[in-house]
Amino acid sequence: MLAKSSTEIVRQQNSGLVLAQLRRHGPLSHTELSDRTGLSSATVSAITAELERHQVIERQEQAPPAGRGRPRVSFTQRRECGYLIAVRISSDQLEYSLVDYGGTLIDRLEETRRGQDEARSFASALRNTIERLCERSSLSLGEIRVVSISSKGLVDPLQPVLLWSPVFGDVSVDFSAIRGGGLEPDILLSNETRLVAGALARIVERQADERGTLPPRALCALSLGHGIGLGIAHLDPSGEYQVAAPDFGHMLHLANGGLCRCGSIGCIEATAGFYGILRTAFEVPSDTIPARFVPIIEMEKLAANARRGDRQAQFAFRQAGLALGQGLGRMQSLNEKMPVYFTGPGVRFYDLMERGLMEGLGQSRAIRREGMPELHIILDETALVFAGHLDLALGHMDRTAISASQE
Amino acid sequence: MLAKSSTEIVRQQNSGLVLAQLRRHGPLSHTELSDRTGLSSATVSAITAELERHQVIERQEQAPPAGRGRPRVSFTQRRECGYLIAVRISSDQLEYSLVDYGGTLIDRLEETRRGQDEARSFASALRNTIERLCERSSLSLGEIRVVSISSKGLVDPLQPVLLWSPVFGDVSVDFSAIRGGGLEPDILLSNETRLVAGALARIVERQADERGTLPPRALCALSLGHGIGLGIAHLDPSGEYQVAAPDFGHMLHLANGGLCRCGSIGCIEATAGFYGILRTAFEVPSDTIPARFVPIIEMEKLAANARRGDRQAQFAFRQAGLALGQGLGRMQSLNEKMPVYFTGPGVRFYDLMERGLMEGLGQSRAIRREGMPELHIILDETALVFAGHLDLALGHMDRTAISASQE
DNA sequence: AATGTTTTTCTCGACAGTCGAGAAAATAAA
DNA sequence: TTTATTTTCTCGACTGTCGAGAAAAACATT
Incomplete structure (x- = not known):
């Protein structure tokens, strides 16, 4: 059922538009905001005044007066x-x-996993590190507005609960437990490849904007590694990308296929x-319980063998490509044609999987109808995951900016 | 990118709300409209006044004054x-x-297909019949605001073009050719099962409304017949169902499976x-060019044999169920858990396919995780297709009502 | 018949939002 | 110092929603 509308919602929407432009296209002046958003100058004044009053944006003092006339004053998000x-x-x-509201990285901290963490105590351990991070930058816990968490695996679409993950298996982890004692952030939990797809969507959106072309109606990211992750971004009727991360890696490939972890x-x-490829390559029975972890060096060795002509190794990679191709073909039968961006450590074996991939894709009616999708290879997955985190969390902060500062 | 908003859009949205309530819940009075939409009494007055002025709705004269107090006056859509x-x-x-704007069937006309129609001249033949239909009810062509067309097969998501159909095969048909000479309707072309899913979505929405429960986040309709059609309805963030008809029937089942039409x-x-089932049952080589048409009586005979114990016939139906189950399982890996409504002439063989269906479903990780989806059987597909036509076309007319009457 | 009760509908003024036009501001050039 | 130019801000008009209370239209009571 449709929702009722009101003038307040109009303002909220248009404020969001202003913040989105500010986020995507650096500091912008009054006139630039008016041009980019399509809002009238008067409306931009009203909105920026309100956002300034709520200390969400601020004027940039430095003014390099380019030409004649009154110099422009630029607005930026208030980082703090x-x-x-x-x-x-x-x-x-x-x-x-x-990261601050302006998108600047302030501090980074890495913890190596010590053996197997307890799923139960995991959230509180995470909370401890957040506290430490706040102390190091002398921030109060209340200033943390969003905690954005990513993992490989399957995520509840409604709550911040990790349903299945390579790390914790079927023991689900509820991240809302990190809240309390002054720390009351919104918690966003995402599948890692979902973030990659979201970041890519933002990139192609910007490209289309610059070139004046239409953005693609959909795209997907396929992350290759020990497991397989898929993220799909779809342009919805309102012109925003909706991103989802279905359980592609565990979609049925072959009814009598290998045992999955x-x-x-x-x-x-x-x-x-990776473990599937190794199993095929070494002709281990396919019902063998798969290895929990495969050092990438093992895969490199196998790939070297395959490139040197080892038939069984070649076969293993081709079978992997075939499984991916058939899966992507099936996905395209249920969606529309869309470019595929391969990421993850497995892309370095793309050459070995390519033949199988093409064969698998070609078996689907959808691909034969609409043609092969564009295939791209993206090497720096880490950067995209981080970009996806920022895109999601900062966008969320933009949407809640006015209401949050009203408290 | 987000779209800019304005007060006019607010009015459009809220007018749409009023019309939607009027369509779904019979004639409604001022107070009832206010209650149902959540809009204030004053706003309802403004909107109904505007809609009356544009002759989109009218007051129902007959008033059965139930109790004390000023009697309610009901509004209805103006049929004409x-x-x-x-x-x-x-x-x-x-x-x-x-059908008129009120949803009342005015005239119906059936043409039996004379052999094979020309794809090229098909649109103009269709236009001729539309003209005839208008004459019979003495309507001018200009009063036809929407032509909603349905077919089995694959439809262009943006234009009224039939890309592939059992009737015309790969020869695409562009229905915008029916326009011209006073006939300038909006043309909506839909896959038939998409309409079924849309109608079902409306039904479950109403049920949830009456029971005060949440509507399901998604559902799908699976039409079984000579071909297989799937329609999926998804609740989008705004609370509306988005319906799509992916090419499920031609999703890859088995790389070395049978030749498809x-x-x-x-x-x-x-x-x-149907043709696949027959081919398996009679052990015809699977690369045989499939029959263009199978009389349902043939299928009934086969089913009778299967029920009498014919192993090969049983096997054929079970294989069919297996293909459907695996396909649905794969779909559920890429979507979320959703109830499945089986329709079409093939549901009368559901008992024979059930075992295979369950087996196929059970092979998917997604189903094993989230449990079996609800399975329903719907016998009257025709009624749902018609309801889907009305839902789609009348909803479209509602959305364009004010702008259309302003000309 | 006149008056009160009750329920529904309509109207009025306040408020929020957007827009176009033109005033005001701030700078470079003359 | 004045003028031209560009940008920003402000004002009044318009559209929209809302709450409160007036008006309308019936039944009930005296």
Whole structure:
């Protein structure tokens, strides 16, 4: 059912527009804001005045008067308006980043995982580190407005609960437990590849904007590693990208396929993940319980063998490509044609998987109809994950900026 | 990028709300409208006055004064405000329905398909029939505001172009050619099962409304017949259902599966469609060009055999169920858990497919994680297709009501 | 028949938001 | 110092929503 509308919502929407432009296109003056948003000059005045009053934005004092006339005064977000902490959970470490409202990295901290953490105490351990991070930069806990957490695995779409992850398996982790004692941030939990897709969506949006072309209606990021992650960004009717991270790695590839670390049989990951590739390469029975961790050096060795002509190694990579191709083809049958961006440590074996990938893609009617999707390779996944964190968390702060400062 | 907002858009949105309530919950009085929409009494007055002025709604004269107090006056849509024609294209006939803005069926006309129609001249033939329909009810062509067309097959998401259909195959049909000479309707082309899913979404929405429960976040309709159609409805952030009809029937089932009538190999439909089932049952080589049409009586005979114990017939239905189950499981890996509504002529063989279906579903990690989806059987597909036409076309007319009457 | 009760609908003034036009401000050039 | 130019701000008009209370239209009571 439709929701009722009101003039206040109009203001909220248009304030959001102003903040979004400010975030994406650096400091902007009154006139530039008016041009970019399409709002009238008078409206921009009203909105910037309100945002200034709430100390969300501020005027940049330095003015390099370019030409004649009254010099422009630029607005920027007030960096101290609020802070976010991005936490990236990976199999071997935890990376914490403290970032201000302007998007500037203030502090970073890495913890190597000590063996197996308790899923139960994990949230409180995380909270401790957040406290430490705040102390180091002498911030009060109340100034942390958003904690954005990412992990590989499956995430509850409504609550900050990690349902399945390579680290904790089926033991779910509820991150709302980090709240309390002055720390009351909004908590955003995302699948890691979802963040990559979100960051890519922002990038292609900007490119389309600069070139004056239409942004693509959808795109996806496919992260290759020990497991397989997929993030899809879709342009919704309002012109915003909606990003989701379905459980692609555990989509059924073959009913009589290999045993997956999730306990099911025939998942894509069980053939295309690192452990699946190794299992095929060394002709280990496919119902063998897969290795929990494979050093990348092992994969490099295998790839070297394959490139040197080892048939069984080549076969393993091709089977992986085939599984990915068939999966992507199936995804394209259920969605529309979209470019695919490969990321993750596995992309360095892309050459070995390419033949299988093409074969698998070609088997889908959807691909044969609409043609091969654009395929891109992205090497720096880490940067995109961080960009995705910022995009998500800062966007969230923008949307809640006025209401949050009213308290 | 976000869109700018304004007070006019607020009015448009709220007018839409009023019209939507009027459509869904019969004639409503001023107070009822205010209650249902959440708008203030004053706003309802302003909106109804405007809609009356534009002759979109009118007061119902008859007043049965229930109790004390000033009697309520009910508003209804003005039936003569505009008309829509729904065209259902099926393999053996064309069904035209002329409906007024109030949703009342005025005239219906059926044409049996004469052999194979020309794809090129099809739009103009359709236009001729529309003209005939208008004459019979002495309406001018200009009063037809929407033509809503449905077919099985694949539809362009942006234009009224049929990309692939069982009737015309890969020869695409552009329905915008029916316009001209006073006939300038908006043309809505939908996959048939998309309409079913849309109608179901409206039904469950109403049920949830009456029971005071939350509507399901998603649902899908799976139409079983000569081909396989899928429609998915998703609750979007604004609370509206977005409906899509992906090419599920031609999603890859098995890389070395049967030849599909689309020319690809291993599509779901090539195993689970009627022709696929027959091919398996009679052990015809799976690369045989499939029959263009299978009389339902043939399927009934086969089903009777299966129920009598014919192993090969049983096997064929079970394989069909398996293909559907695996496909649905894969879909659920890429979406969230959602109830499945089976429709179409094939549901009468549901009992024979059930075992395979369950087996196929159970192979997906997503189903094992989240549990089996609710499975429902809907017998009257025709009614749902018509309801979907009305829902889509009348909703469209509501949204364009004010602007259209301003000309 | 006149008056009160009750319920519904309508109207009025206040408030929030946007917009266009033009005033005011601030600077470089003349 | 004056003029030209560019940017920013302000004012009044317009559209929209809302709450409160007036007006309307019926039944009930005296």
